[in-house]
Amino acid sequence: MNTFTKKVMSVGEMASGAKLTVPVYSFVSENASGPNVYIQANMHGAEVQGNAVIFQLLELLQHCRLNANITLVPYANPVACNHKNGEYTLGRFDPITGVNWNRMYHFDESVIEPFSQNYIDATEEDINNDFRALMLNEIEQKLDHNIFGLTTGQRIAYQLQRLAYQADIVLDLHTGPISSKHLYCPEYAQASANYFDIPHTLLIPNDFDGAMDEATFCPWWSLQQAFEKQGRKFTMGQGLFNKESFTVELGSQEQIDLDVAKDDAVSILAYLHYKGVISNDEYQPQAMTRYACYLNDYKALYSPMGGMVDYLAEFGEVLAAGEPLARILRMDNYGDGEALHYVSLDKPVIPILHFASASVNQGTELYKVFYNYFELPES
Template sequence: MSNSKNIFNKTVMPVGEMASGAKLTVPVYSYKTDGFVGPSVYIQANMHGAEVQGNAVIFQLLELLKDCNIKGNITLVPYANPVACNHKNGEYTLGRFDPITGVNWNRMYHFDESVIAPFADKFIDATDGDIQQQFKQLMLNEIEQKLEHNIFGLTTGQRIAYQLQRLAHQADLVLDLHTGPISSKHLYCPEYAQASASYFDIPHTILIPNDFDGAMDEATFCPWWYLQQAYEAKGRTFEMGQGIFNKESFTVELGSQEQIDLDVAHQDAMGILSYLQYKGVIDAPNYQPQEMTRYACYLKDYKALYSPMGGMVDYLANFGEPLAAGEPLARILRMDNYGDGDPLHYVALDHPVLPILHFASASVNQGTELYKVFSKFFELNAE
């Protein structure tokens, strides 16, 4: 499927069982490179059921990788959550939350900060290579303990998440492909990895703190960040992004849910390959980031706007275009007020914002999340 150095493989990974005994499985595609010298990569899609565009992007990546000189191992997992993929209600896919526990499927990954300090104490004088090898094994052992030695068992969501995380912990670079409801493309990027954001063909970047809140990206970069902090507290310093800490993880938001577009997916895949070229995973200089204006904001300034009333919403603001203070994002139709009141209500903010996504339905209750916006934004300059 590629040059003689690259070995392509497909396996099927069981991740659970249904009440009937039928097994839940996900496909796992990989390129293994003999004597690889580049970073290893893990890419997954469709952890949330309605967020399907990532599967099309993985298809296009597999097609494009056939013709690439691959320098590092690459693992790709579409349909990562078979329960969510199949959680339908009429024509809609509801798979954002575990229907049994109510927990967001993307908030079930594991990281125990308490293992960091003892590890740093034990390996304070170890070589960079030994630290990387031993710490990766510790992360894998933590997941193995959760999967195989938990006497009280696991929820369906935890079992799926931990098996995906076991694959992700074996990689240096992790991409978790998602979408919004009705959304522009945007990227969740660790603050320390800001330089990498300009190598994706994505116009909007949310810079997230180096803290763990249960998501896949955090579960795979936070342990290494916390490890660096522990070593620095003991007087041993490393530069993030080099040496043993060449670890980056991103949540890549590919647009809107409940639809795929294979042509757009081809462009998305080329953008991902631009990042992989930059990181030395592939040797394909033709993959370069597009020239575009890229905007960013910090997570604390990524704000949700909630509807001040119930009604039918006409979403007015265009994604990715700065909206001046006082300009309306939406207007709400209240036919019950027609003839004896004001049937139209405009929703605006008192400062400039950059709209990123909005609710999927025109029918909203008071308190429904209408938009998410960059409240304080700035241009993201290339490295």
Template sequence: MNLISKEVMHVGEMASGAALTVPVYRIKGKQQGPDVYIQANMHGAEVQGNAVIFQLLEQLKTIELNGSITLVPYANPVGCNHKNGEYTLGRFDPITGVNWNRMYHFDESIIEPFAKAHLTDSIVEIERAFKALMVEQISQKLNHNIYGITTGQRIAYQLQRLAHQADLVLDLHTGPISSKHLYCPDYARASAEYFDIPHVLFIPNGFDGALDEATFCPWWYLQLKFAELGRDFPITKTATNQGKDAVIKESFTVELGSQEQIDLDVAHEDALGILSYLQYQGVINSNDFHPKTMVRYSCMLEDYKALYSPMGGMVDYLAEFGQPLAAGEPLARILRMDNYGDGDPLHYISLEDDVIPILHFASASVNQGTELYKVFSKYSIL
């Protein structure tokens, strides 16, 4: 039976002086292996990840670990509690308007001097020193910023400091009304097949403010810089190295379905899919977890398109998630009762290309220009 430790991390203060806190659970592995960081609920309404963390903790009680695992539910206590009537908002910081998942930090200028200073060091020495550098950078942002930082940055940086101490990072999210999909860095394509997720978005190996990017980009850029300097520094498992003589550094955003709801039975299945990936990476000492056989569709991020409503009205969402939809087939129909009797009350929305619908807007009531759907516009079978 594994010992699960718990601490409460103080991430800020409210106007009343009440503390903003986040629970942090840790399970320490008995052997040498990759360390893992998993967080959930950075966006207030995206709650299924908390149920998945619960199911992971239940499973991990009795699984032998090679590496250690840190799990953080309720990662954003402000977003979790940002309600408007019966709805949870919590996608954007209500003070600054910034997306909660765009406040993480990466400074590319650290890469070149570090690579030159550590060019002849061992892989173990490089990994230890680079982790320490990234943690120290975040600590400096937190504790030595003359002009201070925002509430959202204070929360994000403390989460990021935990994530930088890991080798594998999973950030659990959901969409509005959504199918399951995975944001996968382009260099880590081989790992996508080990999650039980049928739709994969391959994202550029660059930084745009999200946690997955903030934790894999430093290692990716370091690999590139070492290559320029004539040194091989692999950061992912391949068919040739199988993780040997490499530091395995991967981060993913895992989209677990729709917001504002949890399903503990589905969360159990989601947890098994994550354990399949962790087994592949050697985190757990087991042979019990394997990816499901399924058709997996992939799409480049640049081909992940938003469809905006051409008019206001009441929307009947017709397209089935995750299934190819032929060009010209309707995704939705919009009801305009103001046109009844002297116009056309029904308008069908379709596209000229084959697509796979992935998610749609949470409400049936839309303004002209509301994002109706997100779709894979150019896709292939993984």
């Protein structure tokens, strides 16, 4: 029998004194032998499809046989999802500091080496428990003992991170502007990408750059590397170091589709079945060709001129060299110049997302594409 609970977590206060709150849903398994899971959505204000996916997960998980505890947090950033300007949601950056909401998480790599030296001969259980306690203490110190205070974004991020640090698997649900589905996957966890029903995977370095996925896998990766330097070898993604974190890009912002969200929830459950979190054998990944590229080869194409853009390239399909991604309309040139300008590349690419508006300035990011892509080998 699984226990389901809901609580409301306060993550800050408005100028009026009104509380900023976040709902937290938890399934606690009576047989918690598998890796625990944390899933959040809507850290960026316009990226709302993840809330629909969490709804569908809540519905489906009530009928699953759980081998682990699962925590789900929709509306993770109440400031961002309420940051409207007319009919648009602007909540990608903290409006006070200008910092990306998803670049405020904490990881201090200086704590890794001393810990590995002190625990070089410790049991795996002690390493797991005490390192997790160290990571949680780092966050508690940031939240409760910072004499100079925290920004709004840091306070929200650290409280979410405190929840995430109690899990072994972390999924951060996002969307793009106008986008196909794709997965940000740490390089060491490449094999796991085959268990999501997502055809495009970005393999990211095992380094910290401020995002939630990095904040939750990088400490364990760094610890594994530190142990290895001292002659004690662990394999990341297995045993003690069975820790994985992903940013799951669910399509386009500013809209939800509950039917597609159910497909996305089923995709996540297929991955969770592979990891031993659930025992329901009906959740299996779909057979599909999955493409990947390394983060350095995920290229942004910037507009060579201002104008009105007709986006031509289909998402997820290989676009041959020389084929146009877009055409730009310049009505100011009509009658005495070229009104249409085509934009193409000299190498095959896979378009993944494009700018949300047809109206662009010179230098606007038009598309992001997989440049040196390859097929993911089957696991």
